[in-house]
């Protein structure tokens with residue numbers, strides 16, 4: 001298949017061609033692209049080229065702002081195709097309905113979601129503290145005894161519940177809208193979790209108290225951090241060791257790895273650790 005740049009040759013001048021981004025994300029049948037300001041008046045042409053090249057794409061959206069706020073939503077605008085931002089994305093055999101303008105979702109995390117989910121055993125109770133539309137919680141529910149999924153974004157939980165039904169795991173999931181710290185205390189789930197998933201890299205470490213509160217002895221925590229290249233993984237481990245002292249429970253680091261890039265020299269990382 002011709003590349004987007006090949007396809008646009010003759011339609012854009014040389015300087016414009018240089019500015020076209022080589023890659024873009026595909027979420028369900030939506031292509032999500034970055035359009036530099038200099039190419040604003042060529043955006044429709046670029047979007048139509050994507051739809052010509054990828055016949056399964058029905059909508060092209062462009063990013064119109066940064067990922068922001070507690071809910072980590074990155075706003076987009078439709079620039080070609082059907083006028084919608086909702087789609088069903090298939091990840092590791094799981095169907096996930098999302099609306100790009102209402103919830104956080106990244107198709108780049110599929111491998112990491114699978115890595116965590118594949119560790120889950122059938123007798124586990126899993127707490128997903130920052131669940132989004134359920135890319136961990138839904139496949140986790142196929143394996144675990146029970147999944148507790150929490151998110152402050154009511155749209156995320158609306159989609160998560162719909163996704164539970166789409167994937168026929170609604171009996172295994174309990175989903176709650178709200179701040180995870182308040183929810184776990186409200187339901188008095190002290191020492192209930194065999195596994196805790198904390199995918200909010202910007203702030204997850206501020207919620208380590210919640211992980212310690214819900215973790216049974218020997219529970220495993222998957223905690224995500226954004227870390228600069230030169231700090232891998234010092235800052236993260238220090239926070240876990242501080243929490244160990246604060247909550248009086250020993251921990252053991254099981255694994256640390258990069259699972260994506262936020263910006264040049266800034267990594268999305270995960271530290272898996274055990275709480276005794």
Ligand SMILES: C[S@@+](CC[C@H](N)C(=O)[O-])C[C@H]1O[C@@H](n2cnc3c(N)ncnc32)[C@H](O)[C@@H]1O
Pocket residue numbers: 070071072104105106109129130131132133134135136150151152153156178179180181199200201
């Ligand atoms: C980076 S997204 C990850 C979503 C999902 N786990 C995934 O992998 O796609 C973080 C999620 O945490 C939610 N969130 C932020 N602060 C929260 C809090 N205090 N309690 C519960 N959820 C929160 C946001 O609304 C967002 O959906």
